[in-house]
Every structure is written in C-alpha cells, then in structure tokens.
Amino acid sequence: MNSKPHKHKAALITGASEGIGYELAGIMAADGWDLILTARREEILQDLAKDLREKHGIEVFVIPCDLSKPDATDDLFRKVHEFKPCVNALINNAGFGMIGYFKDADSDRINEMLNLNIISLVSLTRLFIPEMTRKGMGWIMNVGSVAGFVPAPYFATYSASKAFVNNFSDALACELDGTGITVTCLAPGPTRTGFGRVAGYKKAKREQPGALDAYPVAKLGYDGMLQGKRMVITGGFNQGLVRIIKLLPRQTVVNLTGSVMKKRIP
Numbered sequence: 001m002n003s004k005p006h007k008h009k010a011a012l013i014t015g016a017s018e019g020i021g022y023e024l025a026g027i028m029a030a031d032g033w034d035l036i037l038t039a040r041r042e043e044i045l046q047d048l049a050k051d052l053r054e055k056h057g058i059e060v061f062v063i064p065c066d067l068s069k070p071d072a073t074d075d076l077f078r079k080v081h082e083f084k085p086c087v088n089a090l091i092n093n094a095g096f097g098m099i100g101y102f103k104d105a106d107s108d109r110i111n112e113m114l115n116l117n118i119i120s121l122v123s124l125t126r127l128f129i130p131e132m133t134r135k136g137m138g139w140i141m142n143v144g145s146v147a148g149f150v151p152a153p154y155f156a157t158y159s160a161s162k163a164f165v166n167n168f169s170d171a172l173a174c175e176l177d178g179t180g181i182t183v184t185c186l187a188p189g190p191t192r193t194g195f196g197r198v199a200g201y202k203k204a205k206r207e208q209p210g211a212l213d214a215y216p217v218a219k220l221g222y223d224g225m226l227q228g229k230r231m232v233i234t235g236g237f238n239q240g241l242v243r244i245i246k247l248l249p250r251q252t253v254v255n256l257t258g259s260v261m262k263k264r265i266p
C-alpha cells in the first residue's frame, strides 16, 4: 500500500492548536493530507505547520480565526480557497465547555460557546458540502462527546450543545448516504487536553474514569472516519457507559450525572 494514501487530498482542521485537533493534524499529515489549520493561537499553529511540513513533506496553511464570532465561517471558507480549490475532509473539532450553575454563568460566554460548538460547526458543514458533492467524495468529522448522551447538570449548556452535535451528525450521515460523503461523530469521553482548564474544572484528586490521552482519541476518530463509521465512542469504559445510560431511566441518569459534575465545580 502507498505509504501516503491521502497524498494531495486537503483537510481543514478546526481547533488544531491543542488537544485532539493538534493530534489529528499530526496523524493526518503522516497519511499525506495537505492541511489547513485553524484556531485563535497563531504562533502555536505556525510552529506545528513548520514541523509537519518538515517531517511529512506536505503543504500546511494556517488561518487564525475566532470561530465564535459572527461571519467567521464565511471568512474562513473564503480564505481556505485562497490556498486550496477543494477541501476533501472537514474536521469540526474546535469546542469548549463551562462548568458551574447555569444561573451564575456569564451570558456572553454561553453565547460564545454555543456559537463555537454548534453554529460554526453547522455553518462550515453547510459551506463545504457542495464542493464535496461535486467531487462525489468527502469526509466530515464532527467532534461531539459522551456528554452529549446525557443531560448534565452544572454542565447543562455544554452537554446540550454536544447532544446537538451527536444528533446532527447521525442525521446528516443518513441524509448523505450514497453520495460519497461520510459523516463521523467522534464522541470522546474524558480526554487529557486543555479542555478541563478552559471549562474551569476543579482539580480532582482522582482522574475521571475512562480518561485517555489526546493521541489515541484522535487516532480512533481518524480511523473511524476512514472506515465511514457514523459514531465513534472512545474506549471500552465510555462505550459501556453509553450503553448503561440508554438502559437507565432518564431521571436517574440526570441525577447521577449531576452528583458527578457538582464535584467538578471549583
């Protein structure tokens, strides 16, 4: 088999400056994808781009962008085409969470989160589907979450935003069946990234069960995407958890989740 099976195919990865997106960039570069990397922290992206160009001989373009801002996705879409006429893979990974009581949460921050986790993801997906359709080929990966399978008290807006991503992705995958475009929802459980810091988690004495490093999570997502899987839940623990969640009465799940998440409030 060709050692670079995706040579000259192009992928856009959002949230590539840290965590799962950063690891996805390395994994896809090693498979020969040309990359367009976006996030707000340009310096980290430029360092990563330089490293990936040198190691893998691919093209990497950096477009710094705050995807929570209105019109950011239109602007990003236009800039992407200054580098590449067609994007074959769209990796909607950028996202963040907020721990705490909804009644105390900052309204602007809530809007920022919903704009990033939901609106920008939908908007980019809608923008890139036509060119994938013309080619009769495309890969879309949306990063949802195990948290999207549960209504999570003290993480209410985040878990609801990921329920949107999980459901939207599954529905869209069905609509696009037979077009050559696949949609994969990567639903990680706890993953060792910058996520907890940004979400404002209290430092826990014990790590969350089922926690994984960002690399295996990214690899599972990428492999699942290439296999055309619709849903990739990371790790045996998290897969078991989702099965149990579906069996238990909803109220029990909400109460149990609330008691776990409450401990995460600083």
Ligand SMILES: NC(=O)c1ccc[n+]([C@@H]2O[C@H](COP(=O)([O-])OP(=O)(O)OC[C@H]3O[C@@H](n4cnc5c(N)ncnc54)[C@H](OP(=O)(O)O)[C@@H]3O)[C@@H](O)[C@H]2O)c1
Pocket (backbone or CB within 6 Å): 014, 015, 016, 017, 018, 019, 020, 021, 038, 039, 040, 041, 042, 065, 066, 067, 068, 093, 094, 095, 096, 097, 116, 143, 144, 145, 146, 147, 187, 188, 189, 190, 191, 192, 193, 194, 195, 196, 198, 214
């Ligand atoms: N870690 C977990 O436990 C976990 C579990 C389930 C799901 N997830 C999901 O996995 C995805 C990746 O998160 P992660 O765990 O890798 O967290 P992370 O290490 O904090 O990375 C988040 C990425 O999103 C980017 N980002 C944040 N705000 C942005 C904005 N306004 N505009 C553009 N980019 C922005 C960040 O870059 P800049 O700060 O440079 O903009 C960073 O590259 C998210 O969708 C998250 O919800 C994570």
